[in-house]
Amino acid sequence: MSDYQIVFNKACLVGNEQEYMSQAVANGHISGDGAFTKKCSALLEQELGVPKVLLTTSCTHALEMMTLLLDIRPGDEVIIPSFTFVSTVNAFVLRGARPIFADVRPDTLNLDESKLEALITPRTKAIVPVHYAGVGCEMDAIMEIANRHGVPVVEDNAHGLFGRYKGKHLGAFSVMAAQSFHETKNFSCGEGGALLINDPEYIERAEIIREKGTNRSRFFRGQVDKYTWVDIGSSYLPSDILAAFLYAQLENRQKIQAHRQKVWNFYYENLKAWCAAHEVQLPYVPEHCDQAYHMFYMLLPTLELRQGLIAHLRQRGILSVFHYLPLHLSEMGVLFGGKPGDCPVTERVSDQLIRLPFHNALTESDQRRVVEAILEYEF
Numbered sequence: 001m002s003d004y005q006i007v008f009n010k011a012c013l014v015g016n017e018q019e020y021m022s023q024a025v026a027n028g029h030i031s032g033d034g035a036f037t038k039k040c041s042a043l044l045e046q047e048l049g050v051p052k053v054l055l056t057t058s059c060t061h062a063l064e065m066m067t068l069l070l071d072i073r074p075g076d077e078v079i080i081p082s083f084t085f086v087s088t089v090n091a092f093v094l095r096g097a098r099p100i101f102a103d104v105r106p107d108t109l110n111l112d113e114s115k116l117e118a119l120i121t122p123r124t125k126a127i128v129p130v131h132y133a134g135v136g137c138e139m140d141a142i143m144e145i146a147n148r149h150g151v152p153v154v155e156d157n158a159h160g161l162f163g164r165y166k167g168k169h170l171g172a173f174s175v176m177a178a179q180s181f182h183e184t185k186n187f188s189c190g191e192g193g194a195l196l197i198n199d200p201e202y203i204e205r206a207e208i209i210r211e212k213g214t215n216r217s218r219f220f221r222g223q224v225d226k227y228t229w230v231d232i233g234s235s236y237l238p239s240d241i242l243a244a245f246l247y248a249q250l251e252n253r254q255k256i257q258a259h260r261q262k263v264w265n266f267y268y269e270n271l272k273a274w275c276a277a278h279e280v281q282l283p284y285v286p287e288h289c290d291q292a293y294h295m296f297y298m299l300l301p302t303l304e305l306r307q308g309l310i311a312h313l314r315q316r317g318i319l320s321v322f323h324y325l326p327l328h329l330s331e332m333g334v335l336f337g338g339k340p341g342d343c344p345v346t347e348r349v350s351d352q353l354i355r356l357p358f359h360n361a362l363t364e365s366d367q368r369r370v371v372e373a374i375l376e377y378e379f
Helices: 017-027 035-048 059-069 086-093 139-149 200-212 218-220 242-253 255-277 303-315 331-335 344-352 365-373
Strands: 050-054 077-081 098-102 124-127 154-156 177-181 192-196 298-299 352-356
Touching: 017 035, 017 242, 035 192, 035 242, 050 059, 050 298, 059 077, 059 086, 059 154, 059 177, 059 192, 059 200, 077 086, 124 139, 200 218, 218 255, 242 255, 255 365, 303 344, 303 352, 303 365, 344 352, 344 365
Parallel strands: 077 098, 077 124, 154 177
Antiparallel strands: 050 192, 177 192, 298 352
């Protein structure tokens, strides 16, 4: 039982989750690539206009599959924002790559495209934009720079499912993209993810890697008379029980997104005057971006004020949290040469950012309590 009356995140049912999980069991196929796994993949392929979607056990595993498909090797360099989750960088470091940490923009907190080209070297093998809070990176500029240098782009779209940049879905710009269905995401099955493949040349090998390095998928399609070990790989298939839960959530995508948009707008409208009076930065969404309504955050002027607000809300039974610590200043980041001052915007916003309660069951009454508590915080 939580000590908080208003929690930061909460798993919830939005439709036929329980019924579909029971159906998966009744179908007699609860391992990977069952009926509900195929339903989820087909829905996402159609909605996003992506040639192939493969469900995975996590977004982390989708990222790891990317590194195998890109044939990342020791000595390669990969450009990654310092302001992201550790999975983004771990996937590449596991293959021996050296992360080159990029700073983020002060407005969207996305990879700063104006600093990108200076980080590219002959050893650069991938650029990994992360669509922070489900607001699109400046993909036109990033893709132009990457294409000019012949470097593949892969998107970490853990926050951004159904978000758009200039009318095009996030995750559809690069050769591949990773999605998350973790408990904290808009659409969840507890733990889960997906690999979106936009370049068809990667599809067959992706299926093999996901099936433990075997050509099992081709066998089940009748393309070979037996399946065997043909490549490196691992077990990245989620249970069809998890896919059943996820399918019920994806079926209700319009309902979920409408609720999250309402939550986001309520915070924004009711906090903007207080934020303006106290020099607190609100989220910025460029006009050419349709955000995914993944989270709501504010940037306080200082670390002390941010920590003070977290404590103030805690005293009122409200759980708020900070977010990423700069990867380049972490113990591992320092081993790769990271040092203070390398990514000044990341270092600043990491100290300033506070995330407010945001989930699919959050009520307007809960939000009013959060807003009232914030308005009481004077400095």
